[in-house]
Amino acid sequence: MRRLEEKRNVLIDTDADFDDYMAMLYLLKHPDINVQGITVSGTGAVHLTPGTANVSNMLTLLGNAKSLKIPVASGAKAPMIYSNTYPGADREAADQHYEAPFPSTNPNPTLDDALLFLREYIINCESPVTVLCIGGGSNWGRLFALANTDEVLHLALGKNVERIVMMGGNLLPCYVTPGAEGNLQPTMQPDPYYTNTVAEWNIFVDPVGAQEIFAGNVPITLVALNATSQVPLTPEFVAELAQINNPVAKFLCQVLESQTIKPGIGNYLDFWDPLAACVLVDPTLVSTEAFKIRIELELDEEDDKSGMLILDDVDGHSIDVALDASADEVYQEYLDVIAL
Numbered sequence: 001m002r003r004l005e006e007k008r009n010v011l012i013d014t015d016a017d018f019d020d021y022m023a024m025l026y027l028l029k030h031p032d033i034n035v036q037g038i039t040v041s042g043t044g045a046v047h048l049t050p051g052t053a054n055v056s057n058m059l060t061l062l063g064n065a066k067s068l069k070i071p072v073a074s075g076a077k078a079p080m081i082y083s084n085t086y087p088g089a090d091r092e093a094a095d096q097h098y099e100a101p102f103p104s105t106n107p108n109p110t111l112d113d114a115l116l117f118l119r120e121y122i123i124n125c126e127s128p129v130t131v132l133c134i135g136g137g138s139n140w141g142r143l144f145a146l147a148n149t150d151e152v153l154h155l156a157l158g159k160n161v162e163r164i165v166m167m168g169g170n171l172l173p174c175y176v177t178p179g180a181e182g183n184l185q186p187t188m189q190p191d192p193y194y195t196n197t198v199a200e201w202n203i204f205v206d207p208v209g210a211q212e213i214f215a216g217n218v219p220i221t222l223v224a225l226n227a228t229s230q231v232p233l234t235p236e237f238v239a240e241l242a243q244i245n246n247p248v249a250k251f252l253c254q255v256l257e258s259q260t261i262k263p264g265i266g267n268y269l270d271f272w273d274p275l276a277a278c279v280l281v282d283p284t285l286v287s288t289e290a291f292k293i294r295i296e297l298e299l300d301e302e303d304d305k306s307g308m309l310i311l312d313d314v315d316g317h318s319i320d321v322a323l324d325a326s327a328d329e330v331y332q333e334y335l336d337v338i339a340l
């Protein structure tokens with residue numbers, strides 16, 4: 001396990017998908033990470049109200065009073081642009097937390113305004129914070145948009161947010177080798193309702209939200225499909241996780257063994273959000289390269305490329321993109337922490 005020289009404060013933004021649980025519980029168990037708050041977006045996998053309750057109740061898996069008090073705040077009910085949505089069956093499964101039970105209900109109330117929580121935290125924090133953004137750009141995009149007219153927030157974001165590690169996007173084969181195509185189509189089978197083949201879900205659900213984050217002048221590591229596709233979610237990994245005997249591992253196994261998730265293991269599911277969480281702790285698990293990137297914001301119903309990442313040296317923003325990952329090291333790092 002990778003130890004840090006000093007404890008790191010982290011804010012998480014999530015859409016409470018199956019792999020978000022993997023990512024969040026890894027950071028919550030890591031001895032050198034202090035999760036300072038979790039904001040929930042209702043524009044990705046989960047709907048906002050059940051998602052916020054699920055994340056709050058997830059904290060009961062940690063079995064300590066301190067974790068129960070981590071602020072959980074509900075955020076965006078709608079994207080900043082369009083109404084691109086995940087498949088309905090996937091959203092329903094996320095709402096039901098994959099039928100995996102939480103030990104109990106968290107007695108602490110959730111917060112109803114993620115933007116207000118983030119603004120106050122970032123303005124008042126005494127040491128820098130790192131952000132794990134695994135739920136698309138709807139919450140943090142709005143925060144950066146707010147900072148355009150809120151000078152106090154603007155200065156605090158520049159001073160106090162050390163880096164945003166965001167799972168999202170893909171650099172196409174026309175830009176890098178090996179390139180990565182979008183990931184909408186495999187999830188929508190057998191009845192794809194979007195034609196887009198070039199975007200990744202987290203960017204696609206809110207291209208403007210992601211673009212606001214890119215433009216926010218905070219260092220960004222984008223854990224793109226180019227890297228995550230090299231760390232597949234395999235039956236072998238699930239078997240190793242099942243060897244760990246604690247409530248967190250047991251919960252994660254129940255999620256991964258659920259009807260919705262299990263068919264994708266060893267098939268089309270990758271270590272998306274948990275790779276981003278591992279990279280937040282240990283950046284050497286991936287190799288990154290800086291590119292100037294902007295996001296396609298136009299919607300074309302006949303040839304949709306909205307959400308596509310475009311390399312643009314004039315109008316792009318400098319982003320460190322993860323292109324390569326060491327799968328075996330990632331699995332080991334992940335399992336070591338979950339076993340604690």
Ligand SMILES: [Ca+2]
Nearest residue numbers: 017020134135
């Ligand atoms: Ca997610």
